[in-house]
Amino acid sequence: MDAAQTAGDLRLSGLSKSFGDFEAVKAVDLDIRKGEFLTLLGPSGSGKTTLLMMMAGFIDATAGDILLSGASIARVPAEKRNFGMVFQGYALFPHMTVRQNMAYPLEIRKRPRAEIEARVTEMLELVQLEAFGHRKPDQLSGGQKQRVALARALAFAPPVLLLDEPLGALDKKLRLEVQEQLKDIHRRVGTTFIFVTHDQEEALSMSDRIVIMQNGEIEQVGTPRELYEKPATRFAAGFLGKSNFLHxxxxxxxxxxxxxxxxxxxxxxxxxxxxxxxxxxxxxxxxxxxxxxxxxxxxxxxxxxxxxxxxxxxxxxxxxxxxxxxxxxxxxxx
CATH class of the missing domain: 2.40.50.140 (Nucleic acid-binding proteins)
Structure with missing residues (x-):
């Protein structure tokens, strides 16, 4: 199956994961629309990262299914799903230049050299790092490294980009700058973004929709405004923003x-x-x-x-x- 040739809509159906007696994710049902910026939001231990890792194929589900444009990928290995992935720690190759890092996913897919060069140049422009292509990762700031990681993950035009706390290592001022850049890049490329964070303000400012998770389950799903103005449960009202509770x-x-x-x-x-x-x-x-x-x-x-x-x-x-x-x-x- 060539996932790169499919659209970017995902359906999670009864998706569960247990580690021994511990249920990390409990029968999650979720439809993710093509091209949307969806955020999985919750405290540590809520199951959001485990859910993302099952989508990526790094963790096998205990039960349930994952469908990409209607076709099951639950048994498809991670490398065959062809999803992009961005981590908090960047995971850049330190011995390679920025251009070489961005070219790597295209080279392993055996794309023609001329196509690789053109695509890397396009990615450098997308993340506004045209003048940094010759530099090594240790010559970049944290925000620049994160943009390189993002460009590398998008270089092969994946149907879905998975982002696991990608801004967690940045200071507050830089996080705000990279948030704006990430939103702009999402608008320009149209790829489905699935973003994991525990930061409520980050989720509110960036997302088309937010999935609030607690104890391995979905607490509520909606747009940032819907969840803020009309929380359904005490947990949702207290976790996303601040609330007073009146009896x-x-x-x-x-x-x-x-x-x-x-x-x-x-x-x-x-x-x-x-x-x-x-x-x-x-x-x-x-x-x-x-x-x-x-x-x-x-x-x-x-x-x-x-x-x-x-x-x-x-x-x-x-x-x-x-x-x-x-x-x-x-x-x-x-």
Whole structure:
């Protein structure tokens, strides 16, 4: 089977993996659309990397199937799946130049020399490293190494690119830069990207859809906005962004900190939902974070934009809290 000749849609059907008595992945069903940027998001031990490694063919599934454009690849060896792969540690060949690293996957596929040279030049332009082709990996920054690894993985035009925490080794500023570059490259090449991370902001900013995982299972799937605005479970609401959890007669609700307004005690009028005492105030430049102690509830976090703050509140001050009713999202019992 030549996977490079197929489209990039994947279907996971009842996919499971056990290591002895431990179930790392439990009967996962998931459709991945051709050309989308899909992120597997979850804490350590949630099963996201094991799921990715089964897609890659590096780990055999205990049960279930993987279909690429309708054809099963569950028993196809990793090298025959022809997927691209990018790791956190880059995995570049230290003795080769940037051009040689990018050419390697084409050479082992015995492509003509002229085609290899043209494709490497195209890849250098794609990742904006035209002037670095002669350098060795130890002469590059972390961000440049990651772009070389990405270009090498895309050089042979794989139907699917798998990325396992690829930005984890970069500092925060560089991560933000490479995120933008990665999004741009995805838009330009149109390859299906399947990205693993535990970083919520990274998932929100880069993905077409996010799969939230916990304990080897899918907790919720949706677009970044869908998952942020309408989380289905307490885990989803708490893991993707920050949420306050309020108990009402009809169940449990999530309320995002930025959707709460504060006023001095007695000034919120009919809009007041509850009252409390400011326990702490933290300045973050663009925002102020208030922790408000409310009787009968867990402490409530309120995030307020500094630029539109007409009034700041001090520790120990009594305040009223208000929000629109639709800001509260009812959660499933799970």
């Amino acid at each position: 009402r007669d009809s169940g449990l609700y999530a309320l995002r900190p930025e959707k709460i307004d504060l006023a001095a005690a007695g000034q919120a009028g009919d809009a007041r939902q509850m009252s409390g005492t400011v326990r702490s105030v933290t300045y973050f430049g663009s925002t102020l974070k208030y922790i408000v102690n409310v009787e009968g509830e867990d402490d409530i976090e309120v995030d307020s934009d500094v630029w539109r703050n007409e009034q700041e509140f001090a520790e120990g001050q009594r305040v009223d809290l208000s929000w629109r009713q639709e800001a509260m999202v009812k959660l499933r019992n799970k």
